[in-house]
Amino acid sequence: MPQIEVGGAQPYTVTVEAGVLGRASVPHSRVALIVDAGLPAEWVKRAEQAFHPELTIEVPSGDACKTLEVLGGVLSKLALSNLPRDGAVIGLGGGATTDLAGFAAASYLRGVAYYSVPTTLLGMVDAAVGGKTGVNLPEGKNLVGAFWPPRAVWCDPELLSSLPPAVFREGAAEAYKHGLISDPSLLPRILSPGFQPGQPGFEQTLADAITVKAGVVTRDLTEQGERAFLNFGHTLAHALEAVTHHGVSHGDAVGYGMHYAALLSREVGGADLSGHTRRFLEWQQPKSLPQLNFDELNTYMARDKKADSTGVRFVLLHDLARPYLERVPEAVLRSVFEVWQSEVSPAQNLSF
Numbered sequence: 001m002p003q004i005e006v007g008g009a010q011p012y013t014v015t016v017e018a019g020v021l022g023r024a025s026v027p028h029s030r031v032a033l034i035v036d037a038g039l040p041a042e043w044v045k046r047a048e049q050a051f052h053p054e055l056t057i058e059v060p061s062g063d064a065c066k067t068l069e070v071l072g073g074v075l076s077k078l079a080l081s082n083l084p085r086d087g088a089v090i091g092l093g094g095g096a097t098t099d100l101a102g103f104a105a106a107s108y109l110r111g112v113a114y115y116s117v118p119t120t121l122l123g124m125v126d127a128a129v130g131g132k133t134g135v136n137l138p139e140g141k142n143l144v145g146a147f148w149p150p151r152a153v154w155c156d157p158e159l160l161s162s163l164p165p166a167v168f169r170e171g172a173a174e175a176y177k178h179g180l181i182s183d184p185s186l187l188p189r190i191l192s193p194g195f196q197p198g199q200p201g202f203e204q205t206l207a208d209a210i211t212v213k214a215g216v217v218t219r220d221l222t223e224q225g226e227r228a229f230l231n232f233g234h235t236l237a238h239a240l241e242a243v244t245h246h247g248v249s250h251g252d253a254v255g256y257g258m259h260y261a262a263l264l265s266r267e268v269g270g271a272d273l274s275g276h277t278r279r280f281l282e283w284q285q286p287k288s289l290p291q292l293n294f295d296e297l298n299t300y301m302a303r304d305k306k307a308d309s310t311g312v313r314f315v316l317l318h319d320l321a322r323p324y325l326e327r328v329p330e331a332v333l334r335s336v337f338e339v340w341q342s343e344v345s346p347a348q349n350l351s352f
């Protein structure tokens with residue numbers, strides 16, 4: 001049973017094991033469970049049998065739950081049930097649900113214990129580990145939140161069996177990114193037919209992808225340095241999500257964004273790792289992109305918190321597992337955009 005330790009002021013363990021949800025428990029007598037309303041009833045039943053919550057709060061599926069309104073409703077239910085300061089909140093769902101549940105735990109009574117049971121691949125390899133919690137505002141994503149690390153995380157690969165295949169492949173982008181920036185052994189394993197829940201070796205690959213994130217956030221919880229490398233591929237990805245009004249999912253956008261970052265790395269530093277990101281896109285089969293305009297995308301990239309007047313700061317790669325930060329001038333962003341677009345546009349058909 002792979003167990004990953006996450007360090008910091010309040011260390012915790014991430015357990016990765018098929019069936020672990022049935023064996024999980026928490027040392028609190030009073031517990032509230034927050035669940036994604038779209039989950040199969042069987043997963044909610046398993047969590048209720050494990051944690052014996054006094055209330056289960058259903059929230060809308062996906063990012064529809066990450067609003068101040070839904071947060072307010074959840075906090076009112078916690079207050080009406082008189083959940084005490086030594087009670088606990090448990091989140092069961094994808095990254096959206098665990099972001100909301102973690103923030104509800106961080107803010108209710110100025111903070112109660114939080115536990116996480118991610119149910120998507122993205123939730124397991126990324127969102128549930130590292131303590132970032134929060135909700136969106138109409139003005140933008142994740143604009144309100146807190147660092148509130150969980151006390152424990154249980155990743156039960158059995159829960160992934162009900163995920164739509166496209167959602168599974170979207171989540172794989174973050175796992176592949178962990179391979180590119182830190183553990184290249186992950187790359188062929190993620191692209192192999194064995195990267196499926198229930199296949200031998202799946203649990204270990206999942207655990208190794210989580211280990212990359214656990215290591216980074218242990219060393220740099222609040223993104224003063226190394227944590228920024230987790231943004232590989234995300235500068236273009238966030239812009240793609242914004243210009244398409246989230247018509248492109250986060251995971252698909254990260255797949256596209258990693259390929260752009262690899263092409264930029266080749267242009268700026270000479271190392272050509274774009275074969276890896278091209279192979280990932282062929283495997284991921286993201287939704288095809290609409291016609292895109294560089295200037296519009298660049299407006300969003302320039303708004304990125306890593307931008308200043310000399311250019312947008314990108315995470316690039318000197319080599320596999322050798323990320324670095326570099327400001328890239330607009331002229332380079334534009335010329336590489338043309339190359340990237342010629343490869344990924346549906347007209348060219350990169351076999352998606």
Ligand SMILES: NC(=O)c1ccc[n+]([C@@H]2O[C@H](COP(=O)([O-])OP(=O)(O)OC[C@H]3O[C@@H](n4cnc5c(N)ncnc54)[C@H](O)[C@@H]3O)[C@@H](O)[C@H]2O)c1
Binds near residue numbers: 040120127141
């Ligand atoms: N906190 C962080 O560090 C961090 C990191 C990355 C992403 N995020 C956040 O994570 C969110 C995206 O998370 P996500 O990709 O996990 O998607 P999600 O939470 O939006 O869920 C996607 C869909 O999958 C469904 N679903 C979830 N688990 C299922 C299961 N086991 N079986 C069947 N259906 C299931 C949900 O109902 C939903 O419709 C975004 O809000 C993003 O901002 C947070």
